[in-house]
Amino acid sequence: MEPTQTVEDYVRAIYQLQEGAEDVSTSALAEVMKVAPATVTSMLKKLDQLGYAVYTPYQGVSLTESGRRLALNIVRRHRLVELYLVQALEIPWDRVHEEAHRWEHVISDEVLAKMDEVLGHPERDPHGAPIPGENGSLPATSTVRLSALRSGQRAVVAEVADNVPEMLRYIGNLGLYPDVAIEIIAVAPFDGLVTVRVGERQHIIGQRIARSIFVKDIISTEE
Amino acid sequence: MEPTQTVEDYVRAIYQLQEGAEDVSTSALAEVMKVAPATVTSMLKKLDQLGYAVYTPYQGVSLTESGRRLALNIVRRHRLVELYLVQALEIPWDRVHEEAHRWEHVISDEVLAKMDEVLGHPERDPHGAPIPGENGSLPATSTVRLSALRSGQRAVVAEVADNVPEMLRYIGNLGLYPDVAIEIIAVAPFDGLVTVRVGERQHIIGQRIARSIFVKDIISTEE
C-alpha cells in the first residue's frame, strides 16, 4: 500500500516536469532521476499499475488524480523541511535541497505538523516556491522572469529556481532573495546583460541568472 | 563504500545486544530486527565481509573496531535526534524512538552538528541514555535498577529503558523522568511492589517497571 521512496520520487519528478498539461517524456525523467531510460520505462509501467499515472508507450506519462495528490504531499514535505532547515537550523539555502530530499520520505505527519506550526504555517519555501496545503491547495502568484523586465522597472523577487545549488549560492551572494525589492538600471543589447540594483548595490547579471529569477509587483517608473 | 541503511541497522542492533562482551546470537538479532533467522545468517556473512563484525557460524557475532565505530556513530545520531525532537519540536518522549530510527540514516553531518549546537552539546538523550561523542566517547555513570533500592532510600532517576513505548508513556505519567528525585517509601514482600514518592505524589509500581528504571545518587536516610 505504502508507496516506496522510489515511487514517491518518480511521482514528484513527473509532477514537477508536468508544468501545466503536457505529457512527460521518458528521457526527461531519466535525466532528472539520474537513471537509464530503460529504468524509467519499467517504472512507468509500475506507476500506471499502482494508479498514480497514465502511461502510454512512446507517448509519455501524466499523473492521475491520486498521483497528483501524492506529488503535492511530497512537495509539501520537501518545502516545509527546506524552510525548517533554513529557519530553525540556519542551514544555507543552497544546501537544503539535498537534505530535504532525504527527509521528505522519512518524516511522520506528526512531526511535519509540528514543524508547520513552529514555522507559523508558511506559504513559501526559502526559494519562494509555494508550499502546498494539507488539502493540496497551492498559493498562487503571477510572476515574470527577471529577464523579461525593461530598464527602469522596479519589482520584488518572488522566486528563485533551486535546481542548481551553485547558482543559488551565487544569487544569494547578490542579495537576491524572495521579497527583496530590485530596480532594473539597464539592459544591454545582444547579450542581454541586466544591471540590477539591490538595495545600495548594483550587479550585472547574465541571461542564465536573469531567467532563473522570478519577480512580482512590477512598477514601471517613467522618469 | 557507504554502508546501507540495513547494514547500519544490523550493526547498531549487534552493538546494543552486545552489552559487555558476549557474542550475539542469530535468534536475538532476528527478534530485534523483526526478520527471519535465515535472513540474519546471510546478513552476518555480509557484515563479516565488510569488516564490521566477526562471524563464526553457530557461535554468534561480535563487532570489530570498525563496526563499533559505526555503531557508536549511529547511536549518536539516534540519541541526538531523539533529544532534538523532544526539545525543539515537543514530541512526547514515548514517540521519538521510531522517528529517530528513520532520521538517523538520513541526516547529514552538517545538520547533525547544528542540532548538537542548538542543544548545547548534550550528554544524554530524553531517556537518560548517554550520547556518544563524535570521537566515540561515552559519558559513563554508575546506575542501579530502582528495583534494587530498599525502603527509606532516596535517589535520582538516571535512565529509563526505552524499548517499549507504552511503558515509557506510563512511566512518564508517573513523573519519573531523568534527574527527578525520588524516595522509596516501602517495598512489599513477595511481589516486590515498590511505593515511591515523586515530588508530592506517591505511586506503587511493580517489578517490571522498577527494573526498567535506573537510578543514581543513592542516599540511605536512616530515620
Added chain:
DNA sequence: ATTATAATTTAGAGTATTATAACAAAGATG
C-alpha cells in the same frame, strides 16, 4: 553415549530497483 529438542544454516526463490544491449517506433530530412 545416544537421543530428543532447539538453534542455526543452506538452498532456492521472490520483490524492488537498477543497468546494458538489441530492437522498434516516431519524427525529421532530403
Added chain:
DNA sequence: CATCTTTGTTATAATACTCTAAATTATAAT
C-alpha cells in the same frame, strides 16, 4: 515517401534484502 536519427522499449541480468522449507549443528536429557 524512403531513409536517417532520435527516442523509447524489450530482454536479460545484477544487487540488496527478504522469505520458506529442508538440512545441519549444538545443547540438554535420559
